[in-house]
Every structure is written in structure tokens, then in C-alpha cells.
Amino acid sequence: MRRSLRSVLIATLVAPLVLVGQSATAHQPAPAATASLYQPTTPTRVLDTRTGVGAPTGKVGPVSTLTVDLSTHLPTDATAVVLNVTGISPGAATLVTAHQAGTARPSVPNLVLTGTEIRSNLVTVPVGADRRISLYNNAGNLDLTGDLFGYYRTGGGHxxxxxxxxxxxxxxxxxxxxxxxxxxxxxxxxxxxxxxxxxxxxxxxxxxxxxxxxxxxxxxxxxxxxxxxxxxxxxxxxxxxxxxxxxxxxxxxxxxxxxxxxxxFGAKYVPVTPTVVFDTRSGVGTRDHRVGPVTSAAPAEILPGTALPDTAIAAQLTLATLDPTGSTAVTLDERDTDPGTTDLTAQPGRVTPGPVTTTVLREHPNQRAYVHTRDSSTHVVAALTGYFTGWVPGCVDHCAYAEGPNLGELGIGTTTTSAPPSNTGLYFPVTDAGDGWALTSVGQLWQWGSDSRTGPVGWRDGRSTMPVPTAPFRDVEQVWYQEDEQRDSIILRRADGTLWGWGQQGYYRFNDSTDYNHIHRTPVRVHDLTDVVALDSSRQTTFVAKSDGTVWSWGVNYGGQLGFPDNEVPLRRTPLQIPGPAGVVDLHAARAIYARTAEGTVWSWGLNTDGELGTGSTAVTGTPAQIPGLTGVTSVTTADYGTAYAVAADGALWAWGDNSRGLLGNGTVGGSSNVPVRVTAIDKPVAEIVTKDQRVFARTTDGDVWAWGDNRDGGLGNGELCTDSCTVPTPRRIALTGITQVTAGQAVAPDGSVWRWGHLDAEGQRVTVPTRRTDVSDVVALRGGLFVIRP
Structure with a gap:
């Protein structure tokens, strides 16, 4: 009595059972393979049993093996061939398995067909010195075609x-x-x-x-x-x-x-003797040896164990579904949430194998990936057929490098401290970056590190040691990230003016929900806003400027920050237009809120303890007012403790607010100013202001750098090491010229060199003057702790 397709496959897929007609001792295992590079080719038909291409004309019979000689199509150093193999109308339910000629046949087939079906799958088949492969047919009489798309070799490739x-x-x-x-x-x-x-x-x-x-x-x-x-x-x-x-x-x-x-850049391929590493029927390769089908309610972890080396960044498998309860998409991914893509389509009443290549979550010794089924439950078997290893990073322009202590936050693929800076592997040019994220030139956000709230979308606990593309957008123009008092959230402004975000809901950050502690794991539309050109946030209040120049706010009205008197509007669950400012193109939110218009005027409102509103008063107000005396302003920023700065188009620098640490730059310490005062100690036009840790750095248009504020640990770079009084209230020029960018402790020169100060040298001595770094070069910018380099 002929066995059904289902019974044949159930017997076949229980490793290590021997297939029908296969001798357990007839062949030797394939020899260990060498890491290889891929060589794509013009697609070519190399096998067609209907026309005699690559084999004699005629169908392949039951329990028969067809050997195909590919020596005329492959170089002598070829290690594997990539073919699309098609089985045609076998007349009976059957399976087809491809393998290196002269080696043991794998237990997981590459194709499963009904009697009248035409079906294909891409296969990567190891080859030996003779460059021959074998195709085994289990039942019926079928025609086979094979189309060559490329091969792997040791002597060169991609x-x-x-x-x-x-x-x-x-x-x-x-x-x-x-x-x-x-x-x-x-x-x-x-x-x-x-x-x-x-x-x-x-x-x-x-x-x-x-x-x-x-x-x-x-x-x-x-x-x-x-x-x-x-x-x-x-x-x-x-x-x-x-x-x-x-x-x-x-x-x-x-x-x-x-x-x-x-x-x-990328990794080399190593083919292996196909090995079953996951089987939900027996518990092989499952968490805690769990037995049972994969369901749409939860993914199943594939734990390949020692079959996959620690150096592998991706695995190649033959995945097969058995006994699905209905038609369903199946996906294999290193993320523990369904990415919405498809690797295999399972159909009820049949076994469906298919090729899958997936990145693996590299957490030694528990490398793993996740199997997702979208609509129905199904048993799943996976056989490892190869892996990619020896990853070589690469980038040609504006490449991201990271350094320092590392628990995954550097994004370099390991948890090893990096010194000197290491390539993160981002291959698109970086245009902006911050802690654990980078925005690329194609408008795509990449993330890495560990953050349970705002980490890479779809990643278990928000963890990844390598940069991964996140959020389904390629038109991001601005990334806004907040981390204070555990209210972590991230918002993206897209080219169409809409906002999308994820993380902690907080005070109506994303919508009008009152579930303060809810964590959005995937991007949600932010309040259906449109035409947004700028956004910022101050603790519990969010602000946007629209293309028509209006300003909108929502959240908690702490100290009038919503732009309305707090006794009138204590909070807003949805955006409300702020009366007053018009033509606004940029926003800066701190204790006080600043709105800069296209004409260069600045409006302010909110907290005002130290006169940081700059309007001549120290009264808190929820009513926006224009700051007198400021015109032609091109940027506004703030420092700690309520000090604000404005740079005008003519290079004039203005400061106001708190001066308890000499941050006004007027030569005095203490008190405050409730109106902008010109910083006159800098005798050249200012192009850029940077503040951090009670320090201020000003870069002039010709590349000089001036610094003032707290000089502990030589942090101002002026050659002095603070021992008692650490405040420098008058800007001092430090020993740098022609600088194109300055941060709090480092600067970039036109030749791509980086200069730093305030750190400990190799002998443990504090460096108090700018010193050229010898471990990094060709830097074009510093972005959020990353070095952007042109190799």
C-alpha cells in the first residue's frame, strides 16, 4: 500500500531516521568546508530533464538519485552552488533532496510536491572537487530543472x-x-x-x-x-x-x-552537513526542551547550541512546517516580535520546507533566533545548512565609530570595551546620532544597546549589540529622545510632517491615554499631528512648531510651560495652539521654553527663577513674550541651572539667566541677569555654542575655541588643573585653531584630526590642554558619542 505524503514526511523529518531507500553506510560525511565568498552570475538554466540540459532526457524515477555535473559552470575552488530547483508533476506525492554528490543525504528535504504540482525552492548545495550535486526523488516520476544564480568560492568574491x-x-x-x-x-x-x-x-x-x-x-x-x-x-x-x-x-x-x-563588508559563508537543530515535536533546540507547535500567540526560540559557532552572525537553514492548523506565514528572526515579513508559507494538510537565512542574537553562549507564525499554529523543524562568519565592517562615507566601556551600547557587535574606536557597521552615511541611535542619509533610524522602553523596535528587552534598522520608515528628518526620571520615549519627525514614537506613555506623550506607565513597543502616531517642522520637550510637556509658524503644546503645565497660565490650563491631553508667537521655525525646551522665528526674534515662557526668560522679570509666566534686544538670532541653547544663550547672524553672543557658576561669561560669579547681555570677551564672530556639565564652549567662525565655567579636572582645556576654586567666569581662548566642530572635551580639525582634553592619559595624568588623538583620524563630525569618519 502506497504511503501518503504526510506519512512519508513525518518519517523523513524525524532526525536521525534514515530515509526510505537510503543506506546508512553508503556515503561519507561531507568534508569540513572553508569560509567562502559569493560570486553572483547571470541566471542560467543548468538542468532540465525535459530537454536533456545537464542530464539525460527523461524523468527521475522513484527512490532514485540524479547526479548533475556542474564543472563547466563552476570554478575549481567552488565550495557551494546556489540553484533554484523545480520539481514538475511527479504523478505521486514525493519529496526532493539536494546534497553534495557522494555524501550522505540530509534528513530534511528541499522540496515537497503533490502528484500534479510544479514547485520550486532555492537551495545552496555544497560541492566537492568534482563539482557534482545529487538530487534524490522519493516517489513518482518527475522532471527537474535547476537554474544557477551564483556560487561560493575560496578564491575571491563578495x-x-x-x-x-x-x-x-x-x-x-x-x-x-x-x-x-x-x-x-x-x-x-x-x-x-x-x-x-x-x-x-x-x-x-x-x-x-x-x-x-x-x-x-x-x-x-x-x-x-x-x-x-x-x-x-x-x-x-x-x-x-x-x-x-x-x-x-x-x-x-x-x-x-x-x-x-x-x-x-559583510561575512563569509561556511556550508555544513545539514543538521537538525530545532524540532517542536521532540523538543530538540527548544527552550527547556519544550514540545508543542509554534502558535501565533508567542514565538518559539531556536537554540542551535554548538552547531552554530560563536562567531556566526547569521544562519542558513532549511525550515519545514508540519501539521499547520491553517494557512499561515512563518518568519525566522532574531527579534522576539513578529517583524511582519515572511520566510515560509505553510499550508494545511501538507509539509512545507523552504530556505531561510536569518541573523542570530549573539549572546554567548545562548545564540538564538525566534520562529513566528502569524495566523495558525504549526510544528516546525529546522536544519542548519550553513552560517555566515568573520564579519568585516565597511563604510565609504560618514561612517560611525564608537569607543569606550561596552555592554552592547557601542553597537560594534560585541560587549568588549573598544579602544581605539571601532566601526559600528552602519553602511549608510550617518547624518545625526545620539546614545544608542543613528539617523542615516536615507532617512532610516538605526538603534543598538539596551533599553527596555525605547530600544530597537521588536527586540527582546530592547537589546542589540549591533546597529539594527528600526521603525518602518525611510523618511525620518528628526529624532527626538528623552530620558528623565524613567520617562523614556523617542519621537521621529517624518518628511510628511507627521510624528511617530514609542516608549513610555507618560503624560499624554503619544495620545490622550491616561495610562502613564504604558510602554509602547512599536511606533504609534503622535496625536495625529501634521505639518510639524520642529519639536522638543521639557520633562512632562511636549512642543511642536508647524509649517505655518504656529506653536502647539500638550502635557503638564508646570510653571506655565504649556504657554498658558497654569491656573487656567493645568494640563492638556491633546495638542493646543499657543497664542502669541508667529512664524516660529525652531524650539528649545528647558526650564523655560524658547521659540525662534524665521525673522530671528525669540519668544519665551515658563519657569523664571533666575531670569532665564530674558524679559526683564523673574516672574513665572505662561504667557509667551518676545525677548527684547534679540534680533537676527540663528540659534538658542541652554546650560545647567537656567542659563540661556543666543547666537545672532552677525556672530554676536548673548547670555542671560543664572550666573552662580560664572556661565554668563561676564567675568563675575553669582547673581543672575533677567535680560540678555553681550559676551564681549570673545572678540570674533561666534558660530557655535556647546554646553555640558556647567561648562561652555564657543567656536568662532574662523575656528578658534573659547571656554568658561567649571574647570574641574581640566575640563576647559585652558592648561590649568583646578585645585580649589574651579570657576572660570571669563571666556578664555584655548590652544586650538581652524576647528570645524567642538564638543565638551573634544574638537575636530579640518584635516580630520581629533583633539581632546580633561581626560586621563596612559600614565593616569590629567590632560589639561588639547592633545591630538593618535587612535582616530579622518573624522568629519562628532555625533552623540560617535565618531563620524570618512575612510
């Missing part, structure tokens, strides 16, 4: 940069229709090939072809008559475009990015 799953687009194609997909914003500018996950929902039996444009090759990337998923690794042209062709019917196609190959 590295692989895995990506956490990201949806590129969803599109619809009619019969014999071709479209183009632009991957410019998703892969590095030097990428040579991309690996995509394609999920097709066809109205008729069809095949799809993905290639780099030009004449369409006679190959297929996905063959199916029902909803199915397959990987495709495709060569990229100079424009980083790919073409997609649909042969029949109408198909809805989800395209997810898995990773890309390039010459500058």
Missing part, C-alpha cells in the same frame, strides 16, 4: 550582509507583465547581489523570474499555483534595480529583503 527582515514592497502583476523594483534605499551603494524573500499569491499556476534587467533569462525564481514563499538571490545592476516577471494569471507579491552581497 561578502554577505544579512538584514533583519524588512518589507520592501507589495505589488500586483498581471499575466506576462514585468516590473522594476528599486533597492537603492535598502542595500549599500556597492552591493552586487540581493537576497529577497518572495511571497506570491497567484490566481493561476505561474512562475516568476527575478533578474537584473535587460533581456529576460529563461529561468524561474518561484513556481507555484497557490500562495507560496521562496528566496531569490539576484545580481544587481549599477542602479540597484531588479526586474520581476510574472508568467500567468494575476499575482500579488510581497518582497522582503533578507540581505545583500558586496565587496566591502
Amino acid at each position: 561578502l554577505f550582509q544579512p538584514q533583519d527582515g524588512e518589507r520592501v514592497t507589495t505589488l500586483t502583476l498581471g499575466p506576462r507583465q514585468t516590473t522594476t523594483v528599486d533597492l537603492t534605499e535598502y542595500v549599500d551603494q556597492t552591493a552586487t547581489a540581493a537576497t529577497l524573500s518572495l511571497t506570491a499569491a497567484p490566481s493561476a499556476s505561474t512562475f516568476l523570474t527575478v533578474w537584473d534587467g535587460g533581456p529576460r533569462p529563461e529561468v524561474s525564481s518561484l513556481n507555484t499555483a497557490q500562495r507560496a514563499t521562496n528566496q531569490a538571490t539576484v545580481v544587481l545592476n549599477a542602479g540597484r534595480l531588479v526586474s520581476i516577471y510574472n508568467h500567468a494569471g494575476t499575482v500579488t507579491l510581497d518582497i522582503d529583503l533578507v540581505g545583500f552581497h558586496g565587496v566591502r
Whole structure:
């Protein structure tokens, strides 16, 4: 009696059972492989049993193995081949398994077909010196095709940069229709090939072809008559475009990015003898050896153990679903929340294997990934077929480097202290950055480190030791991050003027919910605001300026910070327009709130203990008023204890507010000023003001640097080491010239050198004058503790 497809597969997928017709001693294990590089090729059909390409004409019979010689297509140093293998109408339920010729057949198949089905999967098959592979058919008589998309070799090629799953687009194609997909914003500018996950929902039996444009090759990337998923690794042209062709019917196609190959950075591939590392039926590789299907309510951890070395940054697996309760998308990802992408589509009543490549959460010794099922429960088996290791970081312009103590907050992929600065691996140019985040030139936010509230979206406990793209946006123009009294939140301003954020709700930060302690784990729209051009926040109150120049606020009205008298409006759950200021283009929120207009005037309101409103009074007010005497202002900032500064277009520097630590720069210590006073000690136009830890640094337009305030530990860089009175109330020029950027303790020169002061040298001595760093060069900017470098 013929066994059913389900019974065949259940027997087959229980490692280490021997397949029907397979001798346990007939073959030797594959030899240990060498780390290899990928070489993409023009898609080429190298096997077709219908026409005699690559093998004699004729179907492959039951319990039979077809050996294919690829020596004319592969170099002598090839270690593995990447093929799309298609099984055609076997006449009986069957499975197809690909493996290196002369080695033991793996227990997890690559293809499972019904009797009349045409179906394909991408396979990466190790090859030996003879460059031959074997294709085993379990039942029926079927035709096989094999389309070559590339190969791995030891003698040269391209590295692989895995990506956490990201949806590129969803599109619809009619019969014999071709479209183009632009991957410019998703892969590095030097990428040579991309690996995509394609999920097709066809109205008729069809095949799809993905290639780099030009004449369409006679190959297929996905063959199916029902909803199915397959990987495709495709060569990229100079424009980083790919073409997609649909042969029949109408198909809805989800395209997810898995990773890309390039010459500058990434990891090498090591094929391994396929090994089952996860099985929900037996508890192999599960947390606490848990037995039971994966459900949509919670992901399941894959714990590969020693099968995956500590150096691996990504794993390649054959994933198979068994006994799903319904049709469902299955995703393998290092995040413990479903990223919304698809690696495999499970169908009820059948076993579905497929290729999956995933980054792994590198927390030695518990490297892991998570299996997610979206709509139904299913058993899952995973066999490790290879991994990517020896990651080489790379970047060509405005690259992010980090240094210092490290529990993952440096984003360099380890928890090892970094000295000198190490490459974080961000391959898009960095335009802005802060603690644990960076904004890239394509408008994408990347995050790393550990933050249970505002850490990388979708990551367990908000932890990642490497930069990961977060939030599904590529048009971010501003990142605002707050961390005070455990009210952690992050808000993004997008190009369309909308705001999106996550973290702790606090006082109506994101919406009008009163659940103060609620943590938003994924981005939510902030109060349906539109046309926002600037935002800032002061403790429990948030402010935005719109493109029409109006200012809006919401939250707690502490000291009139909402811009209304606090006895009239104690709090606001939703944004309310503040009367008074018009034409506002920028905001700065501290104890007092400052709104700068396009004409260069400044309005202020809020707390005023030390005259920080600058309006001639020390009275707290919720009514905005223009600060007299300030015109042509280009920037406003504040220091500790309520001192404010304004830089005018002519380079004039004005200060007002608290002077208990000599921060007004007028040569005195103590008291305050409730009106702006000119800082006259600096005899050149000021371009930039930086404040931190009761210290003020001013950079002039010609690159001189002046400093005043608290000089403990030589923090002002003026050559003096404070022993008693640490306040320097008059700005002093320090020994730097031609500086392009200054921070509180470091400065960047035009030649890319970095100078620092106030630190301990190798002998433990405090450095009190700017000293050139020898461990970093070619720096173009300092951003939130990161060095932005042009290699």
C-alpha cells in the first residue's frame, strides 16, 4: 500500500531516521568546508530533464538519485552552488533532496510536491572537487530543472550582509507583465547581489523570474499555483534595480529583503552537513526542551547550541512546517516580535520546507533566533545548512565609530570595551546620532544597546549589540529622545510632517491615554499631528512648531510651560495652539521654553527663577513674550541651572539667566541677569555654542575655541588643573585653531584630526590642554558619542 505524503514526511523529518531507500553506510560525511565568498552570475538554466540540459532526457524515477555535473559552470575552488530547483508533476506525492554528490543525504528535504504540482525552492548545495550535486526523488516520476544564480568560492568574491527582515514592497502583476523594483534605499551603494524573500499569491499556476534587467533569462525564481514563499538571490545592476516577471494569471507579491552581497563588508559563508537543530515535536533546540507547535500567540526560540559557532552572525537553514492548523506565514528572526515579513508559507494538510537565512542574537553562549507564525499554529523543524562568519565592517562615507566601556551600547557587535574606536557597521552615511541611535542619509533610524522602553523596535528587552534598522520608515528628518526620571520615549519627525514614537506613555506623550506607565513597543502616531517642522520637550510637556509658524503644546503645565497660565490650563491631553508667537521655525525646551522665528526674534515662557526668560522679570509666566534686544538670532541653547544663550547672524553672543557658576561669561560669579547681555570677551564672530556639565564652549567662525565655567579636572582645556576654586567666569581662548566642530572635551580639525582634553592619559595624568588623538583620524563630525569618519 502506497504511503501518503504526510506519512512519508513525518518519517523523513524525524532526525536521525534514515530515509526510505537510503543506506546508512553508503556515503561519507561531507568534508569540513572553508569560509567562502559569493560570486553572483547571470541566471542560467543548468538542468532540465525535459530537454536533456545537464542530464539525460527523461524523468527521475522513484527512490532514485540524479547526479548533475556542474564543472563547466563552476570554478575549481567552488565550495557551494546556489540553484533554484523545480520539481514538475511527479504523478505521486514525493519529496526532493539536494546534497553534495557522494555524501550522505540530509534528513530534511528541499522540496515537497503533490502528484500534479510544479514547485520550486532555492537551495545552496555544497560541492566537492568534482563539482557534482545529487538530487534524490522519493516517489513518482518527475522532471527537474535547476537554474544557477551564483556560487561560493575560496578564491575571491563578495561578502554577505544579512538584514533583519524588512518589507520592501507589495505589488500586483498581471499575466506576462514585468516590473522594476528599486533597492537603492535598502542595500549599500556597492552591493552586487540581493537576497529577497518572495511571497506570491497567484490566481493561476505561474512562475516568476527575478533578474537584473535587460533581456529576460529563461529561468524561474518561484513556481507555484497557490500562495507560496521562496528566496531569490539576484545580481544587481549599477542602479540597484531588479526586474520581476510574472508568467500567468494575476499575482500579488510581497518582497522582503533578507540581505545583500558586496565587496566591502559583510561575512563569509561556511556550508555544513545539514543538521537538525530545532524540532517542536521532540523538543530538540527548544527552550527547556519544550514540545508543542509554534502558535501565533508567542514565538518559539531556536537554540542551535554548538552547531552554530560563536562567531556566526547569521544562519542558513532549511525550515519545514508540519501539521499547520491553517494557512499561515512563518518568519525566522532574531527579534522576539513578529517583524511582519515572511520566510515560509505553510499550508494545511501538507509539509512545507523552504530556505531561510536569518541573523542570530549573539549572546554567548545562548545564540538564538525566534520562529513566528502569524495566523495558525504549526510544528516546525529546522536544519542548519550553513552560517555566515568573520564579519568585516565597511563604510565609504560618514561612517560611525564608537569607543569606550561596552555592554552592547557601542553597537560594534560585541560587549568588549573598544579602544581605539571601532566601526559600528552602519553602511549608510550617518547624518545625526545620539546614545544608542543613528539617523542615516536615507532617512532610516538605526538603534543598538539596551533599553527596555525605547530600544530597537521588536527586540527582546530592547537589546542589540549591533546597529539594527528600526521603525518602518525611510523618511525620518528628526529624532527626538528623552530620558528623565524613567520617562523614556523617542519621537521621529517624518518628511510628511507627521510624528511617530514609542516608549513610555507618560503624560499624554503619544495620545490622550491616561495610562502613564504604558510602554509602547512599536511606533504609534503622535496625536495625529501634521505639518510639524520642529519639536522638543521639557520633562512632562511636549512642543511642536508647524509649517505655518504656529506653536502647539500638550502635557503638564508646570510653571506655565504649556504657554498658558497654569491656573487656567493645568494640563492638556491633546495638542493646543499657543497664542502669541508667529512664524516660529525652531524650539528649545528647558526650564523655560524658547521659540525662534524665521525673522530671528525669540519668544519665551515658563519657569523664571533666575531670569532665564530674558524679559526683564523673574516672574513665572505662561504667557509667551518676545525677548527684547534679540534680533537676527540663528540659534538658542541652554546650560545647567537656567542659563540661556543666543547666537545672532552677525556672530554676536548673548547670555542671560543664572550666573552662580560664572556661565554668563561676564567675568563675575553669582547673581543672575533677567535680560540678555553681550559676551564681549570673545572678540570674533561666534558660530557655535556647546554646553555640558556647567561648562561652555564657543567656536568662532574662523575656528578658534573659547571656554568658561567649571574647570574641574581640566575640563576647559585652558592648561590649568583646578585645585580649589574651579570657576572660570571669563571666556578664555584655548590652544586650538581652524576647528570645524567642538564638543565638551573634544574638537575636530579640518584635516580630520581629533583633539581632546580633561581626560586621563596612559600614565593616569590629567590632560589639561588639547592633545591630538593618535587612535582616530579622518573624522568629519562628532555625533552623540560617535565618531563620524570618512575612510
